[in-house]
Amino acid sequence: MDRHELAGFLRSRRERIAPGDVGLPAGPRRRTPGLRREEVAQLAYISTEYYTRLEQARAPRPSGEVLAGVARALRLTDAERDHLHHLAGAPPAPPSGPSREVRQSILDLLQRLPQAAGMVLSATQEVLAWNDLAAALVADFSALSRPERNLLRWAFLEPHRGQRLLQVPADAETFAHSAARHLRAVAARYPDDPEVAALVGDLLSGSAEFARLWNAHEVRTEPALTKTITHPLIGPITVNCDVLDIADRDQQVVIYTAEPGTPAQEQLRLLSVIGTQRMDVPG
Template sequence: MDRRELAAFLRSRRERISPADVGLPTGPRRRTPGLRREEAAQLAFISTEYYTRLEQARGPHPSREVLAGLARALRLSDAERDHLHHLAGVPPGPPPGPSREVRQSVLDLLRRLPQAAAIVTSATFEVIAWNDLAAALMEDFSALAPRDRNLVRKVFLGPAPQGRRLYGVSDADGFARASARQLRATAARYPDDPEVTRLVDELLSGSAEFARLWASHDVCAEPTLRKTFQHPLVGPVTVNCDALDLRDRDQRVVIYTATPGSPSEEALRLLSVFGTQRMDVPG
């Protein structure tokens, strides 16, 4: 165990994370760059004293459970998680939970699709990357805490005004069924991940519809090839849906495109101009 290198690595990873990245308030008196030690400890489910001792290079040998908590709390990439394990003298095992790290080439791809709305979702349906048109079509994900970017949580537990369930998409009920099935498969792939377990427990206790679908034990879902968004500014927007699986990250790139020359193509063009500046218009 290399205590000094481990301490420096933990401190550097903590200082790069903003409170907003993990859904915490920034506050006017924050002097520490990134997260405070007590915040990192809370997110890792360990005591502040224990975390402080690790950053001061005088902590005990951390267990695999502690290292998994630190990796989640500090939002480490797969490579960083492995490095953390090596510094602690514990050989890295398989990824403990769904990856949130999006390859730079995929982020570049999203930006190169100006006429298409595109998002990247994790294995738990959290929107982890998006382009400007997707934010205009759906919502400004940058203004949300990570937990509020989760589409399966939104479809089952979010507010659903008349005709506006999950952005008013025409296949909201179908998405609910498909997401429940895919989440069951995700839970089987990551049986020890507490975030997956908490998400499933929250959905089971908060949604009778999800509980019914979960009890069916179905894991196969039919792809959606076309859907219509009911947008509060430009009205109905019908798009083709194409999903690209990133199997090495257990992620999915979802691309929405309108038929050339259609009213929906013009609607997307208008949304690219509006951006998210008026996304507070009531639905």
């Protein structure tokens, strides 16, 4: 525990927060910048005396509950929260399960790709976010339940396999093998997460193919640089497939683009107009 660094860090974070940011009145006689110590203590549900001793580098090592309360009261970012834990001599525990929260900047990025189909995948291959062209090219994810938005369930399980999809990848077997290996590594990173364990259990009990791949204990994955998607309205579309890792969230941004001047580029333009509408409704 680095008491002096911790004290300075707490003071700097406290002084940057205006009372109005946390719903407190500024008051006419406020002489200190930011919040008062007693206000932070109140927001963190700890005693003013103990918080004061933290800022004076005189307190014993705070517990995990105290650190969580202080981080919440000071509105720390993820990086600042981790720094707080390290200064207190209590490194933060790794997350128990994969993050499903997509940063706003990534959501904004998807919408700034009008000529590309983009989506965000969790560590367990759940589609967390997508843009309009991805919905038109791959599936109308808004019409699917959360389990149905998991690509591993698409690849291995009935009735999810092929159900309510707008496309069938020509390289489905390659994807299935890669996804199974990826999940093996994910399960090792999150051994205590019940959702990861439930997904693995469902796949093992529902797919002999997955069970065979799982028992091979392979974790090596090979990126697919191109993908051919058979769309029910447009036909086969061959697109480039680029995957960008979001390391701090253990997520991936998958972007499908077409080579300029190719038929695929015109097909994507047509899909951007058609959207998710279906042309197979009986007249």
